Amino acid sequence: xxxxxxxxxxxxxxxxxxxxxxxxxxxxxxxxxxxxxxxxxxxxxxxxxxxxxxxxxxxxxxxxxxxxxxxxxxxxxxxxxxxxxxxxxxxxxxxxxxxxxxxxxxxxxxxxxxxxxxxxxxxxxxxxxxxxxxxxxxxxxxxxxxxxxxxxxxxxxxxxxxxxxxxxxxxxxxxxxxxxxxxxxxxxxxxxxxxxxxxxxxxxxxxxxxxxxxxxxxxxxxxxxxxxxxxxxxxxxxxxxxxxxxxxxxxxxxxxxxxxxxxxxxxxxxxxxxxxxxxxxxxxxxxxxxxxxxxxxxxxxxxxxxxxxxxxxxxxxxxxxxxxxxxxxxxxxxxxxxxxxxxxxxxxxxxxxxxxxxxxxxxxxxxxxxxxxxxxxxxxxxxxxxxxxxxxxxxxxxxxxxxxxxxxxxxxxxxxxxxxxxxxxxxxxxxxxxxxxxxxxxxxxxxxxxxxxxxxxxxxxxxxxxxxxxxxxxxxxxxxxxxxxxxxxxxxxxxxxxxxxxxxxxxxxxxxxxx
Amino acid sequence: xxxxxxxxxxxxxxxxxxxxxxxxxxxxxxxxxxxxxxxxxxxxxxxxxxxxxxxxxxxxxxxxxxxxxxxxxxxxxxxxx
Numbered sequence: 001x002x003x004x005x006x007x008x009x010x011x012x013x014x015x016x017x018x019x020x021x022x023x024x025x026x027x028x029x030x031x032x033x034x035x036x037x038x039x040x041x042x043x044x045x046x047x048x049x050x051x052x053x054x055x056x057x058x059x060x061x062x063x064x065x066x067x068x069x070x071x072x073x074x075x076x077x078x079x080x081x082x083x084x085x086x087x088x089x090x091x092x093x094x095x096x097x098x099x100x101x102x103x104x105x106x107x108x109x110x111x112x113x114x115x116x117x118x119x120x121x122x123x124x125x126x127x128x129x130x131x132x133x134x135x136x137x138x139x140x141x142x143x144x145x146x147x148x149x150x151x152x153x154x155x156x157x158x159x160x161x162x163x164x165x166x167x168x169x170x171x172x173x174x175x176x177x178x179x180x181x182x183x184x185x186x187x188x189x190x191x192x193x194x195x196x197x198x199x200x201x202x203x204x205x206x207x208x209x210x211x212x213x214x215x216x217x218x219x220x221x222x223x224x225x226x227x228x229x230x231x232x233x234x235x236x237x238x239x240x241x242x243x244x245x246x247x248x249x250x251x252x253x254x255x256x257x258x259x260x261x262x263x264x265x266x267x268x269x270x271x272x273x274x275x276x277x278x279x280x281x282x283x284x285x286x287x288x289x290x291x292x293x294x295x296x297x298x299x300x301x302x303x304x305x306x307x308x309x310x311x312x313x314x315x316x317x318x319x320x321x322x323x324x325x326x327x328x329x330x331x332x333x334x335x336x337x338x339x340x341x342x343x344x345x346x347x348x349x350x351x352x353x354x355x356x357x358x359x360x361x362x363x364x365x366x367x368x369x370x371x372x373x374x375x376x377x378x379x380x381x382x383x384x385x386x387x388x389x390x391x392x393x394x395x396x397x398x399x400x401x402x403x404x405x406x407x408x409x410x411x412x413x414x415x416x417x418x419x420x421x422x423x424x425x426x427x428x429x430x431x432x433x434x435x436x437x438x439x440x441x442x443x444x445x446x447x448x449x450x451x452x453x454x455x456x457x458x459x460x461x462x463x464x465x466x467x468x469x470x471x472x473x474x475x476x477x478x479x480x481x482x483x484x485x486x487x488x489x490x491x492x493x494x495x496x497x498x499x500x501x502x503x504x505x506x507x508x509x510x511x512x513x514x515x
Numbered sequence: 516x517x518x519x520x521x522x523x524x525x526x527x528x529x530x531x532x533x534x535x536x537x538x539x540x541x542x543x544x545x546x547x548x549x550x551x552x553x554x555x556x557x558x559x560x561x562x563x564x565x566x567x568x569x570x571x572x573x574x575x576x577x578x579x580x581x582x583x584x585x586x587x588x589x590x591x592x593x594x595x596x
Contacts, residue, residue, distance in 0.1 A: 034525070037527060048528050049530060049531070050568055051557045051561050053558070053567065062567055080530075080582070081528065081530070
């Protein structure tokens with residue numbers, strides 16, 4: 001390949017993943033010449049700004065485009081050798097509101113250090129139509145590891161599906177033209193959801209034991225209390241961080257509690273075995289959430305990698321499946337749990353004795369309507385304290401799940417709302433929601449509230465508990481504006497206003513049951 | 516007296532060139548070690564920095580600067596302007 005061909009290939013690559021080639025021709029010429037010289041001398045286009053060690057495996061990481069360039073571009077705006085740059089701020093990709101779907105290139109590259117197969121690259125199978133043999137694609141990764149790709153920063157980042165499905169953004173809100181003026185600042189957003197008074201129909205989704213979740217736990221809890229919304233402490237916190245871990249979150253909430261919102265502790269199959277709901281309530285938790293499933297995992301349990309035999313023994317003792325990977329590395333597979341309706345009923349009766357509201361979280365797969373109707377019937381017949389069910393759908397976040405599961409399973413949770421009869425518990429939807437219009441559309445389709453995880457985690461990362469409070473405040477303002485445009489003085493009244501949603505395609509109409 | 520400056524570089528590395536031009540501009544005498552021709556030196560800097568990026572600049576056999584960082588270089592070499 002000559003220099004001009006290589007320039008063309010590099011340019012195709014840069015454009016394809018959302019970067020650009022350095023506009024300084026002299027710099028690019030030098031690097032391209034270096035790459036060609038390295039290919040001639042060492043057999044591959046090794047980065048001229050890195051040391052070739054002679055160790056093939058090690059050196060394969062520095063074949064251009066090297067393994068490090070995504071994180072370098074994220075941090076520095078350029079790769080180490082200055083060949084690839086972040087796109088200019090005048091580029092539409094960078095200046096739009098940070099919707100996850102618009103930032104997909106950045107997200108998947110940085111976190112997984114690989115390019116997953118996506119149709120934007122080329123034909124429908126996702127294989128690059130102009131393969132430059134970089135070997136960084138999903139096929140290359142599988143060839144090197146023999147495993148399905150997982151996001152690589154185990155528990156240190158947050159992840160979610162990237163595939164573009166028809167979703168709430170394909171619904172336009174139609175304002176009410178006739179009616180009395182409503183000043184948006186005066187719209188009342190308070191509601192009673194899942195057994196609690198809350199200031200805006202939002203909840204912070206269960207964020208569990210993974211590093212990123214636990215590091216922000218205090219801020220999320222305090223922020224929820226300040227915002228007056230519920231926050232759920234996610235799974236495995238007790239197993240990973242002990243009673244102190246649970247106490248920390250509960251205390252931060254209660255210290256800032258202003259009679260709105262709630263602190264709820266989630267329990268997955270292992271947590272239930274370990275008696276987490278009982279412990280949490282005795283520590284001051286105001287509700288419990290039984291985890292039956294998660295949108296980003298849809299049938300898998302929590303998958304965690306960690307180091308150390310001692311920890312492995314501890315997890316085994318609690319009841320986790322622990323698999324040794326070699327070099328003192330282990331994988332912990334927590335149980336997704338069985339859903340046997342009769343057993344579930346007994347469990348609900350048992351946990352009702354704790355005298356706090358019970359929430360359930362479940363993934364929206366096949367059988368969900370049957371499950372919800374069973375729960376509704378059970379509540380009618382038995383004296384159970386079931387107060388909310390969170391339907392977690394496609395687009396939901398996680399600290400850990402294989403990309404394949406995140407992308408290829410499930411539907412947006414709001415798509416099942418049209419199939420539900422009126423339920424005797426709150427129906428909360430979750431999975432990929434991140435702004436006020438998402439929340440409003442879900443309410444208009446019939447949901448009682450929306451649960452968000454990753455947006456609150458980002459807010460906590462940016463400005464701690466104040467960030468959480470401000471973010472909830474911004475969503476509240478957006479909801480007030482939408483409610484005013486629909487001429488409703490109470491946000492509650494926009495619930496079920498399906499006629500004010502216009503589907504942009506027949507597929508979208510079918511998905512959300514809008515005809 | 517000028518501090519002892521060593522730069523571990525390669526011929527086509529852009530920031531290596533930038534660093535060398537910086538030294539020339541400020542009249543700094545430096546020892547240039549091409550890591551593509553000196554295996555031992557290559558191993559030395561990867562062990563030292565635990566990464567493969569060049570240039571690696573070592574001042575007075577003490578201070579190690581990875582990459583071209585003008586501010587750090589100015590401070591280390593006491594260049595005022």
